[in-house]
Amino acid sequence: MRECDRMSARGSSVIVDLEGTIAELAPRVLRYANARLADPALAEDVAQESLAALVRACRNGGAPESAEAFVFAIARRRAGRAAWRRRLWAPLELAFGASSEAPSPEAQTIAIEEAARLRAALGRLSSRDREALLLVAAGGLSMADAAAALGLKVSAVKMRVSRARARLAAELEVRS
């Protein structure tokens, strides 16, 4: 990674300390993936793959302008694919008993009542609003980085996040 740091520093990239960037992004992207997938093992896989893509990009001399937007854009795509795959394989896993494993400690942690309520409320939002809110709230992205990750204008992301927050608050209030 040291070599990558030097390459990045020579180029146009703003990434100077890749190890520090990864250490800072890891919990955020993992939390985002957790919120999206509700599966700690899968979330870990998605987060690691997204950060690995950043390392690869730096090593190849193509370090992105915004590491956050880059990593979260990949995490978002991969989480979407993982969710689809899970949906496709779920019947087979049920048939072969693959999903009957005991939940991991992480799964037990996120299965607490608050997480379940929040997940249910998030599920009632539109996917576009939910996506924007999770990037900002769970991923800790700025509006500009969220806009870059979603391929939207900042104003559009602001509107979605604002609407999502209001609807989520209303949902939680109604259900409580």
Place this chain on the structure above:
Amino acid sequence: MTDDPRPDIDRRIRDAFACDPAAVRRVAVGADARSRRNANGRRMAVAARVAALCVAPGAVLAIIMLLRPVQIPPPGTGPEPARVALPGTVTEGLLVVPLPDGSVAISGGEARPGRPDDGYGIVIVEGELR
């Protein structure tokens, strides 16, 4: 972080989906190793694609050749029959040619100008032997 902060909502989301520190460490440490592993995997994938590109045209050609309908030439358009030289005789205007299978072919009838009434020589036979 945002222009429209609702700290309660954002904080609830962050707290609800908090991550295990061990998992965070695994993700951070594993990213580098994974990027190297993926690079090797990608090289293998590229090699496989190149190999497939090389093999594919040949395979397609072979399939086309195998699927091509067999062309049966219509009668009369086949290869020219072989010409065979056989000894024969002309007797009273009739051409008599003993054939290789033991039979004798006789043709002719009316005398034609320039054809001798009697004689012998070599006859060029063309066509199927019947």
